Amino acid sequence: MTQRTLVTGQVADRYVLDRRTLIAAAAAIALAQAALAMPAVLNGLFQDDLGTSASQLTWISAAFLVPVTLFELTFGVLGDLFGRKRLLIIGTIVLGIGQLIGFLTPGADVDTSIRVAVLLVGQVLTGVGAAAIMPTTLAMVAAGTHTAHDRARAISVWAAALATGSFVSPVLGGFLARYPFAGTDTAGWRWGFLAVAVLAVPCLIVTLTMATTSSAPTGRSLDWPGQITVAISLFALLYAVIQGSTTGYGAPDIIGAFVVAALSAVAFIIVERRAPAPLLRLDLFGNRAFSVAAIATVLGSFALLGTAYITSIRLAAIQGFSPLVTSIAFVILNGMTLLTAPLVARLLVRHNARWLMAGGFGLIAIGDLWAASIPAATMSLGLILPPIAVVGLGFALALQAVTAVAVNTVPTHLAGMASGTTSLLRDFGFTLGPSVIGAIALTQAANAIQAKLNASEDLRNALQAFDSAPAHASGATRESLEAAVGAVHSGPLGANGVPATVMVDGKSMPLNPLQSVAFDALDHSYSMAFVVCAGAALLATLIVGIGFTGVDPRGRVSGEPETV
Template structure:
């Protein structure tokens, strides 16, 4: 017999369960980077194989996010969330036991598939368990967890590899995954999306289109951006995504209703998320190597010196979430992205082979504060810009764009780095790093501009209440009378 909703639907339990699960998924984006030399010594393989130990996870994660959200809407979000945890946990064990680099790459791809199931559904489950007036604060904590996982990846990977072995970066996931499965069954409420059947054709078109583009992005630097394989991947991927858009406009039960993008909030937040990931992930990828290859720190020492960046989100994000409940997420997100722009620009100005660590600390603190202010309210903005029954689709779209932005950021900044410098002498490395950091800074500046396009929220009925902007309300009224079969519209607390 099911437990009462008051016990099973607790926002605190939902935050703990979804926070830990999404922490594992976000952490494994970057945790393997500092373990690559040890993996090469143990399993062998060349540079391309080692790159794929990172890219296999990112690729399957980005490509399957929309499918994960659609499966949750169709078969049950809690059920698919638990399946994602199980798949991620089993793949982590397979990665730790991999006898060769090929087996490790395959396990990493399956890990990414599990993460693609659990990540978009974690936000939907958390939103369902949280009263609207508390979502800013709860999402603020969830956002702090995500920011911490992204920034702590290199530190945790380096510390575990240096003091135990690289296999343990995967073994650590096993007890967490085993504990989360029964907790999810006992403490999370089941829910489904409005569609009674899976949008098979739309899912295939979107997944294959993203596969073509993302695969070309992660292979472009190695094979050459003008090579026939890369151009074919971009062309085929773009054509499939165009087909997806055309099909979704006419589908009776679309996987991603395109009318969601009529909301200026939804469109602007997703554009800001993609550009933020482009600048941030590409910068972290290069700065972690700068600390090790140029300044001579070990992986763990480099991770420790990133602590001013990694520790700040835990302090700032909950406060930013509370402030977003009071003042709206628009100003918090835009301020955070502006601070990240300043922080990365600071790095670009001061970076020299012998720059002191003390000179880097202000940039680290500013960047960490900005990252926390972005992650805290952005989830609330995304989830509040759509109807409650569409939150799984919205979360999947936002996470997919963020992952694609990260992949694009590593590829673009690495291309700029290789064009102006390289892995030779320290001066040569810095010659490539500085222009790459300026490209990342420009992406973050554009992200801040996109955030400012989010409409202001009109406060009504006290500090905790809000109404949607007039233009978004008009878009909703137009959508409500359109001939689509997506269920009744739920009241919205915020756009």
């Protein structure tokens, strides 16, 4: 087959990233990140409109991230085999369909479990689309840049586009959520999903008209045994972590899931060592710089999205701020990457990436410890914004540096595999962050509430009276009281969401005796969650500092040919 040649002052017969393709890749990654970031400011409305449990709330975000984590390596291979532009087109279409399904989630006249299931299906499809987009865009950048300077600049554009999606999405979602849907104020979250679905259309047009295709089929083929074993392992692990927070980690199905995850991981390693064209070349991890970057990526991503999840729950579900107000924190968190992208690109060329990574992860730890010291009882948005800005600055420094190290240390023809692996590790950390943090915080809060009940007979009596209130009411009042009782017993977030008092005939009457108890318990548990994120970031700092001793993490940028 005749190969098309792109020449921009470099060697012929290899793919060179042009500006139009970079724009298409940037638009696609911004769209995928917008879909990821959208639910963060809507958690409070999900709970109010759908009546979700704490576990369901976690699954709404996880339903996006799990397929991203499961399929990124496979999509990296498919892009190498059949063309990255083609995969980008398919991913954008699937993502748009998923967001449209989320928008079409049934209303309050349908059973809650069905409504949540429809939303989860939409999120899963969105995640599948994003799984195609994320490694493909990074592979386009990595495979088409052949000097350290060009690659640093291109990755900074890619990272800035990713940050733009994270930056714009919460503001858009928070703004649109102010408008009722089908006459229901709490259903306005649907408009955010529709907005992302609509944005998928111009992104698709940009890809169709501007992107140049590229591939690297040499030595690559679909590795079904590898895909199946890694998918089973990751899904079993994520299921155990997320669902264990509800059923308990000693439950038989959770223990079984951990065992399946471990056995499947061993099977994956065995399969990949014997595969002629493995899904993941394990010898990549023999490269010290790549291995250190991989571990740091998981820990840093865990810390960042764990911080984002805590911030979302604290502002929206605990303190009761509106989605638009909550979005301010995410503008600060994600805007730092956008603001610092040009500076970080220059720093990557001039300085050892080790110091950017270590400094970035260290700043994340400082910001999280600072945030942990601020009690939710202050009810102040302004106090939490400075530490969130520090976390955002830290991730801005670390993200570009760790991405550059990971893709610079492999030959160009393995760019798809390296970018897929890097994206998988990043999104694995992203998935673990909210899941683990949510499990720790909600378990701690539930235990604290139960301890208060055990210690106070007056509180137990008040709760018993509250539970029996629906039996003494009728009509709409009875239905409202039954819903309130159900919410209080759904978990700490539900107990905090039902007000302590209500106005009846102009008088304040007691309603939920657990509201203040739940608020205090959640305040403490989510502060401790910030500390857990800080610990992950500190560990990443130490690993980078020690692991890169005597190693040049800038690696090499291969000049091996890339087919077009």
